[in-house]
Structure formats: structure tokens, C-alpha cells
Amino acid sequence: MITRFAALCFTLLSATASADIQLNVAEFPPEQREQLSAIAEQVERTCSEVFGEDVASTVDHALIEVHLQYKDYERVDREMNSGAYRTNWSFVSPRSMQAHVALQPPLEYSVLVETGLPLQTKIRVANVAVYLCLYRAYENGASFPDWLRRGLSIQIGSMALRELGVMGDLEMEPWTSTEIHSIRRLFEDEPRFDIEAILENETEDIASGRIASVRGAFVGWLMELGVLGEVLGHAEQRSDEAQLRAATLAAIAGAGVEDADKAFRDWIDAFDPEWDEEVRSLTTRGDEWFHSAWDRRKAVCWNKQTLGSRDWEITGSVKVFDRDNAQMDVLFGYTEAGFMTVALSPEFGLKIFHCQLEDGDRDKDKWVRLETKELRTLEIGEWADFSISKRRNRLIVKINRERPIMLDVGDIDLDGNWGLGCQYRSAGMWRNVVVD
Numbered sequence: 001m002i003t004r005f006a007a008l009c010f011t012l013l014s015a016t017a018s019a020d021i022q023l024n025v026a027e028f029p030p031e032q033r034e035q036l037s038a039i040a041e042q043v044e045r046t047c048s049e050v051f052g053e054d055v056a057s058t059v060d061h062a063l064i065e066v067h068l069q070y071k072d073y074e075r076v077d078r079e080m081n082s083g084a085y086r087t088n089w090s091f092v093s094p095r096s097m098q099a100h101v102a103l104q105p106p107l108e109y110s111v112l113v114e115t116g117l118p119l120q121t122k123i124r125v126a127n128v129a130v131y132l133c134l135y136r137a138y139e140n141g142a143s144f145p146d147w148l149r150r151g152l153s154i155q156i157g158s159m160a161l162r163e164l165g166v167m168g169d170l171e172m173e174p175w176t177s178t179e180i181h182s183i184r185r186l187f188e189d190e191p192r193f194d195i196e197a198i199l200e201n202e203t204e205d206i207a208s209g210r211i212a213s214v215r216g217a218f219v220g221w222l223m224e225l226g227v228l229g230e231v232l233g234h235a236e237q238r239s240d241e242a243q244l245r246a247a248t249l250a251a252i253a254g255a256g257v258e259d260a261d262k263a264f265r266d267w268i269d270a271f272d273p274e275w276d277e278e279v280r281s282l283t284t285r286g287d288e289w290f291h292s293a294w295d296r297r298k299a300v301c302w303n304k305q306t307l308g309s310r311d312w313e314i315t316g317s318v319k320v321f322d323r324d325n326a327q328m329d330v331l332f333g334y335t336e337a338g339f340m341t342v343a344l345s346p347e348f349g350l351k352i353f354h355c356q357l358e359d360g361d362r363d364k365d366k367w368v369r370l371e372t373k374e375l376r377t378l379e380i381g382e383w384a385d386f387s388i389s390k391r392r393n394r395l396i397v398k399i400n401r402e403r404p405i406m407l408d409v410g411d412i413d414l415d416g417n418w419g420l421g422c423q424y425r426s427a428g429m430w431r432n433v434v435v436d
Contacts, residue, residue: 027068029113036066036117038164039125046160047133050152052229055133062132064099066125068109073102090124092131094142099128105281105294111321111427115290119175119283122166126157144235145244147198147215154216155223167285170271174282174301177273179213186210187265194261199245221267227251277301282420291328291420292427302334302419305435309415313389316433320346320426322380328428329421330388333414338365340414341421342388342397349375350399354412370407375399383431390414 028036047055067073077085077100085091092099101124103117130153134141141149158176161167170176186193193202198218202211222228227248234247249260257263275284278300283290293299320326327345336357343351352371358364377400378384387398393410418435422428 027109028066028117029109032112032117035122036125039122039160039166040064040129042160042164043126043129043157044133046156046163047130047137050156050223050228051133051137051232053137055137062097062136064101064125064128064132066101066103066121068103068112070102070106073100076100090128092128094131094135097132097135099132101125101128105292105299107292107427108323111292111323114321115292115427115429118281118290118292119167119285120281122161123157123175126160127153130156130160138232138236140236140238143238145199145201145241147201148219148231148235148244150212151215151219154212155219158216165285167283170273172274172284174275174277174284175280177275178277178280179217180268180271180273181276182210183214183217183268186214187268195249195264199241199248201241217268218264221264222248222252224267225252225255225257227255272304274304275301276304282422287431289420289430289433290427291422291430293422293424295425298329298424298426299422300331300419301421302331302417303435304417306417307332307390307415307435311389311391313387313436314418314433315385315387315436317383317385317431318344319383319429319431320344320378320380321428323425323427325423325425326380326428327423327426328430329423330386331419331421332388333412333416334419335413335416337413339416340395340409340412342386343423344375344378344384344386344399345423346375346378346380349373349378350397350405352395352397352405352407371397371405373405375402377402 044055065076067076073089074083074086077083077091080093080096080098081091089104090099090101101121104120104124105118107115107118131149134144134149134152138144158167158170162169167173167175170180193214195218198215219228222231230251231244231248234244239247252260275282279293279297281292281299282301291299314330314332318328320328326347327343329344330342331339333339338354338356341353341355343353350371350373351369354368354370356366356368358366385400387396389396390409393408395407395409396404398404420430420433
């Protein structure tokens with residue numbers, strides 16, 4: 001293993017230098033330079049701990065380039081990979097020791113100034129940084145099987161962001177909570193997905209991203225068992241995939257695990273995830289939660305808490321940013337039959353919908369508008385307080401000090417989960433969201 005190798009170099013357009021990490025940042029707001037630098041440095045520290053070597057040393061040719069404009073990322077991908085990673089939003093080239101990350105979800109400069117980088121972008125930057133550390137730490141790192149490389153990238157990247165305070169605990173942060181749900185669903189598919197499938201680099205995936213999630217979790221489990229170092233030692237010895245598979249299973253057995261599949265599944269099932277995102281990205285770290293959406297897909301995130309048949313109240317504050325679209329949604333009563341939405345926008349005010357789900361086919365979902373009201377006090381970039389409560393068969397919605405809206409909802413099942421949404425091409429903040 002190489003004990004001294006290049007620290008990471010973040011490049012955008014113009015160059016400035018900072019300690020071991022060279023920052024070349026032009027398109028992003030100045031605040032992002034500190035965020036990127038902190039992520040890189042923490043990844044280096046975490047990799048050093050996991051690999052048992054100091055991976056941060058002198059600046060060399062290792063390079064991460066983060067693109068504010070997606071078209072710039074596409075251009076580089078065409079030049080380097082003939083466009084193979086256009087929809088990946090990131091890629092790493094071990095030959096050139098370069099990594100490229102596109103800002104995701106896309107946001108305007110003005111929004112980034114106030115909110116900072118979206119969590120999804122921070123995660124991608126951390127992931128590719130782990131790859132570059134791996135390729136510098138192990139001469140044959142690029143030839144490690146994909147399950148190991150991808151698993152290390154996800155697990156160590158997540159560890160680094162949690163250690164940095166950027167992301168919450170596995171069970172509390174929507175991103176990692178959703179990964180837990182994804183792994184469980186993967187285990188339930190037919191044919192059954194198991195450790196043998198992981199070690200054989202099985203790639204068939206019914207829902208995109210779940211295999212990546214399970215690889216990250218598997219490496220985390222190996223780490224908790226205390227056998228990851230042994231597995232990495234075998235990989236460094238240039239063991240072929242069959243030898244590494246046998247060595248990994250032997251290491252697990254040596255840790256006292258009799259039924260590896262059951263033990264791994266029990267480890268996953270022991271988590272109690274707080275959230276489940278249908279479409280990302282919601283960040284719940286801290287008192288203010290940033291929520292943004294893609295250009296063609298709205299973001300939806302459900303909390304594990306069910307409201308039940310009791311009286312309840314959802315309170316909090318919301319800030320909607322100035323974008324092509326400007327709408328934030330409070331969701332509640334989610335069951336197999338449907339749910340309700342209170343949509344808030346400085347453009348139209350307030351709208352209340354009842355979404356009737358049709359056997360899992362979202363194209364056939366029926367949206368029934370129950371109420372529309374203009375709001376004088378809901379403004380772009382300003383915090384607005386909201387209260388949504390159910391009292392017997394009546395729904396009461398109040399925004400700031402405006403007159404409450406009352407609806408009879410006695411024929412709608414509102415016993416299910418509550419959640420938060422962000423309409424496509426929108427972004428906003430949630431603050432002090434509480435359900436009583």
C-alpha cells in the first residue's frame with residue numbers, strides 16, 4: 001500500500017490554493033469553497049482510518065471537478081467517456097485520476113448562496129473522493145470488484161459526511177433511511193437477493209439504485225464485524241473474484257457468524273428508518289431543512305409516523321425560493337387509497353387536494369381540488385407559519401395570521417403517514433416541523 005499520495009484537487013474554472021487541497025472554484029458561491037474543502041479533508045481523514053494509511057499528503061494530479069451547469073458535465077463526459085455517464089451525474093476515471101460531479105438537483109446561483117450545496121451533491125462529491133483515495137491507497141484498487149469499490153465509496157462517503165455533521169444518523173436522514181427501505185425491498189424480491197449475489201457482482205436490479213445501497217450496507221456490516229481490513233488485505237493481494245468471495249465468507253464465519261444471510265438481514269432489520277423518499281432530495285440535518293426538486297420530477301418524502309384516527313396537528317414554517325416554479329407541499333394521511341396535500345405557493349396562494357391512488361399506477365391517480373385561496377402574507381423568500389389540524393371530521397388550515405380554512409373530511413381516510421413535498425423546479429426550506 002502506498003503511504004504517501006495525492007490529496008484531492010477540486011477544480012471548477014479558476015484556481016486558488018489552500019493547504020494540501022487545491023481549490024479551483026469560480027461558478028459556485030464563495031461559501032461552497034469551504035463546504036467542498038471540508039468534505040475533501042474529512043473523506044481523507046476517514047479513508048486514512050479505514051485503510052490504515054495516511055492518504056492526505058502532497059497535491060498531485062488527482063482531480064475532482066464539480067459542474068454548476070449540467071451541460072458542462074455532459075460535455076466532459078462526451079469527451080472522456082463518449083457520453084456513457086450522462087445520466088449518472090458523476091463519474092470517476094482511474095486512468096486519469098479525475099472525477100466529475102454535476103450539481104444535483106439543479107439550482108440557481110441565488111438559491112445556492114442562501115442554502116449551500118444540496119445533500120445529493122455533497123454525497124456524490126464524497127463518494128468520488130473515496131474512489132480517488134482508494135486508487136491512491138492501493139495500486140490495484142481500480143481492479144477491486146465493483147461490489148467492494150462501490151460499497152467502500154458509499155459507506156465511507158456516508159461516514160465522512162456524518163462525522164463532518166453534514167448528514168444525520170442512518171435512521172434519521174431521509175437519504176440513508178430510504179436506502180434501508182430499498183435494501184429491504186431488494187431482499188424481498190424473487191429471486192431472493194443474498195450475500196452470494198453481492199459477492200458475485202449481481203447487477204440485475206428491478207429498481208435503480210438498490211444494489212448500490214446494499215453494497216454500501218454490506219461493507220458497513222463487514223466493518224462492524226471487524227473483518228473489513230482482512231477483506232481489503234485479500235483484495236490487495238490481487239485475489240481473483242472467486243478467491244476474494246471465499247476469503248470474505250471465511251472472514252465472516254471467523255467472526256462467529258453461522259448464517260451470514262440471516263445475520264446481515266437481521267442487522268438491516270434492526271434499523272428503524274425515520275423517512276422514506278419517493279423522489280429525493282430532502283435534508284433534515286439541523287433546525288432548517290432544505291428541500292429541492294428536479295426539473296421534471298417533484299420530490300416527495302414520507303415520515304414513518306402515522307397520524308391515526310385521533311385529532312392531530314402539523315405545525316411549522318416554510319420558505320419558498322424564487323425559481324421557475326415555487327411550490328412546497330405538506331402531505332398527510334398516506335394510505336394505499338390516497339392522501340391529501342396542502343400546496344403552498346406565493347404565486348397562487350394555497351390549494352388543498354385529495355389524491356386518490358389507483359393500484360400503484362401513478363398515471364391513473366386522480367387529483368381532486370377541494371379548496372383554493374389567495375394568501376396575502378405568503379411571499380417569495382420569506383418565512384410563513386403554517387398549522388394543519390384535524391378536529392373530528394374537520395380539517396383546519398391556517399397560514400400566518402390569515403383567516404383559517406375549514407373543510408369537512410369525514411369521508412376521507414387520514415389515518416396514514418405524513419410527509420413533505422417540493423414541486424418540480426422548486427426549492428424551499430422547512431423549519432420546526434412538528435406533528436402532535
